[in-house]
Amino acid sequence: MSLLARLEKQKQTQPQDTSKPQEQIKQIRQVDPLRKLKGKIHEQLVTEVDRKLLSQLDQDSSRQELRDKIGQVVQQVVTEEQAKLSRGESQQILTEIIDEVIGLGPIDCLIQDEDVSEVMVNGPKSVFVERKGRLELSEVTFRDNNHVMHIIEKIVAPLGRRIDESSPMVDARLPDGSRVNAIIPPLALNGPTITIRKFSKDPFTIDDLINFGTISPEMAQFVNACVQVRLNIVVSGGTGSGKTTLLNVLSSFIPSDERIVTIEDAAELQLRQEHVVSLESRPPNIEGKGAVTIRDLVRNSLRMRPDRVVIGEVRGGEALDMLQAMNTGHDGSLTTGHANTPRDMLARLETMVLMAGMDLPVRAIREQIASAIDLIVQQSRLKDGSRKIIKITEVQGMEGEVITLQDIFVFEQQGIDENGRILGKLRPTGIRPKFMERFQTAGIQLPADLFGGLQNW
Numbered sequence: 415m416s417l418l419a420r421l422e423k424q425k426q427t428q429p430q431d432t433s434k435p436q437e438q439i440k441q442i443r444q445v446d447p448l449r450k451l452k453g454k455i456h457e458q459l460v461t462e463v464d465r466k467l468l469s470q471l472d473q474d475s476s477r478q479e480l481r482d483k484i485g486q487v488v489q490q491v492v493t494e495e496q497a498k499l500s501r502g503e504s505q506q507i508l509t510e511i512i513d514e515v516i517g518l519g520p521i522d523c524l525i526q527d528e529d530v531s532e533v534m535v536n537g538p539k540s541v542f543v544e545r546k547g548r549l550e551l552s553e554v555t556f557r558d559n560n561h562v563m564h565i566i567e568k569i570v571a572p573l574g575r576r577i578d579e580s581s582p583m584v585d586a587r588l589p590d591g592s593r594v595n596a597i598i599p600p601l602a603l604n605g606p607t608i609t610i611r612k613f614s615k616d617p618f619t620i621d622d623l624i625n626f627g628t629i630s631p632e633m634a635q636f637v638n639a640c641v642q643v644r645l646n647i648v649v650s651g652g653t654g655s656g657k658t659t660l661l662n663v664l665s666s667f668i669p670s671d672e673r674i675v676t677i678e679d680a681a682e683l684q685l686r687q688e689h690v691v692s693l694e695s696r697p698p699n700i701e702g703k704g705a706v707t708i709r710d711l712v713r714n715s716l717r718m719r720p721d722r723v724v725i726g727e728v729r730g731g732e733a734l735d736m737l738q739a740m741n742t743g744h745d746g747s748l749t750t751g752h753a754n755t756p757r758d759m760l761a762r763l764e765t766m767v768l769m770a771g772m773d774l775p776v777r778a779i780r781e782q783i784a785s786a787i788d789l790i791v792q793q794s795r796l797k798d799g800s801r802k803i804i805k806i807t808e809v810q811g812m813e814g815e816v817i818t819l820q821d822i823f824v825f826e827q828q829g830i831d832e833n834g835r836i837l838g839k840l841r842p843t844g845i846r847p848k849f850m851e852r853f854q855t856a857g858i859q860l861p862a863d864l865f866g867g868l869q870n871w
Contacts, residue, residue, distance in 0.1 A: 537605030547799015562606040630840035641667035644746030650759040651793035678726030725749040731770030740786035756790040756807040842866035
């Protein structure tokens with residue numbers, strides 16, 4: 415059902431509160447009275463704007479020069495057309511044209527809004543945002559499907575990627591590292607669809623996560639020590655749970671004198687160390703050739719003398735190469751994976767190893783996993799939109815055919831307040847991990863009460 419149909423239905427079923435739906439319907443139906451004028455401004459810009467300016471938008475001087483030129487053209491066309499515009503309408507046209515030429519068109523204002531964490535374009539007339547953990551319909555719309563396609567192509571073209579009927583899905587990134595996924599008809603029935611997961615301009619630190627309630631100070635101290643002593647850590651969680659943000663924070667604990675190689679489908683990690691080599695996979699070209707997979711990059715990274723290998727996400731056969739690297743001297747590696755619990759993460763790793771095409775017995779795979787992975791950090795996006803680490807779990811080893819796990823820290827939910835916010839505590843279980851000796855060997859002293867005690871329960 416289209417958005418217009420849904421809003422009409424809502425108006426009929428809820429006559430007592432129809433102001434907001436009526437405004438949205440009016441917005442959807444309204445024809446932009448300034449559309450013809452904007453079209454003439456676009457035509458004039460094509461002939462008058464120097465293409466060199468468009469190719470140098472990463473320079474502040476070029477951006478300002480282009481803004482000034484756009485302002486001149488807007489004023490010129492308005493005068494020629496003898497258009498009677500208010501100051502607000504003139505400013506609106508100027509802003510829209512600048513966003514169209516320099517930014518990402520109608521959604522540029524959403525990208526700049528620091529309260530918005532995700533932008534979802536479900537066709538030209540339906541743009542949703544996630545604001546402070548809640549989904550809401552924005553007032554932004556596109557002219558038509560071609561307008562949305564123009565913005566998609568503007569995002570993917572500088573990255574050497576393409577999107578068309580033969581390749582109707584693409585993963586990309588914005589210059590600030592924000593993740594972009596686009597899918598177009600005939601696969602997307604609502605029209606071209608864009609999903610942008612924004613990254614903060616200033617990467618979050620561990621202090622930010624503590625302030626958000628994502629992690630407790632005790633857990634932060636513990637994971638810091640785990641990275642310092644080169645434990646192999648997997649960050650597990652569902653879509654949108656904050657895995658990449660947490661991976662960024664964990665990576666910040668890596669000493670600055672180590673060589674780090676990052677491997678991703680679309681480069682998102684924002685590591686602040688100086689000695690970082692970032693690798694990005696490549697899709698096949700229009701002839702179906704030239705693809706470079708995550709697995710290819712993992713293999714190649716081991717020849718690059720890395721102290722640490724950080725893989726944005728494992729989702730296929732590269733899991734086998736990652737486990738082998740962890741078991742052959744490349745300890746201290748970090749990665750993320752999609753799973754709902756630490757136990758599910760181990761099951762997914764088994765499945766991904768089998769996807770490598772190797773005919774390995776299940777016990778051999780589990781021994782590889784138990785030997786390679788030291789810690790699983792489980793992150794979750796709760797119903798109120800908050801993101802929390804709900805478990806930090808140690809992988810202890812094998813008992814018979816089963817990999818044994820032990821929770822070190824857990825999130826204990828205690829209820830919901832009057833505003834719908836989830837109440838709870840991040841608490842230690844009172845059990846000390848088996849790898850405590852590695853902290854002592856590295857000279858890292860953790861407080862004696864860091865892991866609490868069973869009396870807390």
